[in-house]
Amino acid sequence: MNRLLHRLADARVKAESAGLWRRRQCHSPALMDFSANDYLGLARDERMAAALAEGARRYGVGSGASPLVSGYSEAHASLETALCEATGHEAALLFCSGFAANLALCHALFDRTDTLVADKLIHASMIDGILGSGASLKRYPHCDLSGAARLIAKFPGTALLTESIFSMDGDLAPLAELSNLCESHNSLFIVDDAHGFGVIGEQGMGASRLDGVNISLQLVTFGKALGCQGAALLGSQALIESLVASARHYIYSTALSPAQAYAARFSLSLVQQGEQNAKLAANIRHFLNSAKEVGLALLPSQSPIQLLPVPDVQACLMAADALKNRGFLVGAIRPPTVPAPRLRITLSAAQSMHSIEALVNALADIENGFDVAFEEGSVKGSDTP
DSSP: OOHHHHHHHHHHHHHHHTTOOOOOOOOOTTSEEOSSOOTTSOTTOHHHHHHHHHHHHHHOSOOOSOTTTTOOOHHHHHHHHHHHHHHOOSEEEEESOHHHHHHHHHHHHOOTTOEEEEETTOOHHHHHHHHHHTOEEEEESTTOHHHHHHHHHHSOSSEEEEESBOTTTOOBOOHHHHHHHHHHTTOEEEEEOTTTTTTSSGGGOOGGGSTTOOOSEEEEESSSTTSSOOEEEEEOHHHHHHHHHHOHHHHTSOOOOHHHHHHHHHHHHHHHHOHHHHHHHHHHHHHHHHHHHHTOOOOSOOSSEEEEEOSSHHHHHHHHHHHHHTTEEOEEEOTTTSSSOEEEEEOOTTSOHHHHHHHHHHHHHHHHOHHHHTTTOOOOOOOOO
């Protein structure tokens, strides 16, 4: 066998034996979805479907080219303007995904002369981007303000990177304090707001709309709270123009579909109305109150992302399958994505109070004794990263 293929086969055997091999699955639409990042329930909203169809009628399905050739349209420009008005930034740059946007900003802004400070739990896309740029990375303990202060004092003048709401822990970074540290040490403050945009801040418009937070470069995504697809980097005119001129992921990729840009612009207006965000806030409160009543040992979080630690990888897989047998789709998150396995429950404005209560009762059964939850279950594996 070819040595590369042999290495892949060997890695698969090891991952499968440890319960860490990733697989895709098509899930039944009958399952109550507590795994998606569709926090405001807009991904299947009929108004969004109509907006996407209208965008396709107006601008076509695909953009046809790179934004620097002929792929940049009125739909893209309109969305960028709306994002700037919503977040307070001067300029915006659209991408097809948040992962591509984070890679682009790191590769374009940093080089081997830079030493960057970052939260230990920043997203894989930021880590990959920094490694690819050649910059040195110094990470402080998760959400540890004193650790961040020590590092940024030692390595001033470049950048500090963090998420707003952390995707696998659900907690919120001390953004105002980190913002002050960056200002004091002449460092850029870069925030991956993928899981905060649409959820936190004034009108749900993300981390830049929180009191005392001044962000140099902000990543927002459209595939989570906005319910569609794509991402944007937001910052000063000078920073964004530099990215347009040098970000290879932007220059050499076909532009985001104009229909998706039109749908994202429409979604932005829905979010700003506040109705969906109010429903989400009510569902988060109801989940936390119900969990407290049954004594669930959740990790601390006030966000739509709620985590229930489990003893080991096999228990995590078994719990997810047991929940599926009871009609719930919940993420089984395992290493290396997280250091310790956990069930990741994501709450949405589209969920009913009754379904939340039913899920909490099922989780309580699992926590109180796996025998109850697994009577009709079996270990099947999981498609969750």
